[in-house]
Amino acid sequence: SQQGEEDPQALSIQEGENATMNCSYKTSINNLQWYRQNSGRGLVHLILIRSNEREKHSGRLRVTLDTSKKSSSLLITASRAADTASYFCATGHDYKLSFGAGTTVTVRA
Amino acid sequence: DTEVTQTPKHLVMGMTNKKSLKCEQHMGHRAMYWYKQKAKKPPELMFVYSYEKLSINESVPSRFSPECPNSSLLNLHLHALQPEDSALYLCATMTAQESNTEAFFGQGTRLTVV
Numbered sequence: 526s527q528q529g530e531e532d533p534q535a536l537s538i539q540e541g542e543n544a545t546m547n548c549s550y551k552t553s554i555n556n557l558q559w560y561r562q563n564s565g566r567g568l569v570h571l572i573l574i575r576s577n578e579r580e581k582h583s584g585r586l587r588v589t590l591d592t593s594k595k596s597s598s599l600l601i602t603a604s605r606a607a608d609t610a611s612y613f614c615a616t617g618h619d620y621k622l623s624f625g626a627g628t629t630v631t632v633r634a
Numbered sequence: 635d636t637e638v639t640q641t642p643k644h645l646v647m648g649m650t651n652k653k654s655l656k657c658e659q660h661m662g663h664r665a666m667y668w669y670k671q672k673a674k675k676p677p678e679l680m681f682v683y684s685y686e687k688l689s690i691n692e693s694v695p696s697r698f699s700p701e702c703p704n705s706s707l708l709n710l711h712l713h714a715l716q717p718e719d720s721a722l723y724l725c726a727t728m729t730a731q732e733s734n735t736e737a738f739f740g741q742g743t744r745l746t747v748v
Contacts, residue, residue, distance in 0.1 A: 555734045565722055567638075567739035568677070613676055617734035621690060622667070622726075624676035 546628040548614030640740035657725030665731040
């Protein structure tokens with residue numbers, strides 16, 4: 526079942542710019558994860574942030590989590606053409622991993 | 635080995651056919667998942683196996699029948715499917731269902747029902 530909303534639904538940016546996408550969720554969570562999917566293939570795990578963490582970094586990725594607002598954001602800095610993909614947030618609740626609607630990011634060269 | 639291998643990559647089947655999707659992992663993960671993904675939509679959970687036992691069935695129609703013969707293999711048996719069942723079917727694994735850690739996904743099987 527779909528956990529929540531992501532916005533924007535689609536994002537088009539120039540190479541080198543930053544991309545920010547947001548995720549809202551409905552239930553209490555143990556952690557929130559972000560995944561990338563290229564062209565309808567398998568999903569690749571990017572980063573996991575636990576419910577007691579507020580911010581996490583991994584390379585060019587920065588994730589924030591606000592449990593009071595039930596929301597998270599993913600920032601990709603200095604984007605590259607290879608970052609073109611769909612990005613999904615996912616939450617673990619009741620031993621299920623449920624995905625948000627996703628943001629499609631296009632990075633123009 | 636952090637791979638989850640799904641076969642076949644593509645499958646076209648008629649509505650009266652019986653076919654199976656396969657998923658294999660050798661990471662020692664004890665939770666295995668089937669997801670269905672329609673175009674431009676997020677993956678939707680179908681089934682979860684935990685320690686080779688069916689843990690979650692998200693009210694999936696009986697024309698989809700999962701099977702976990704051992705800790706490395708997960709099958710999805712298909713019978714009498716409808717055209718609306720055409721989708722990308724994704725297998726995923728996790729250390730354990732209760733671990734709530736990262737999931738590893740296979741590349742999926744693109745299923746077309748004609």
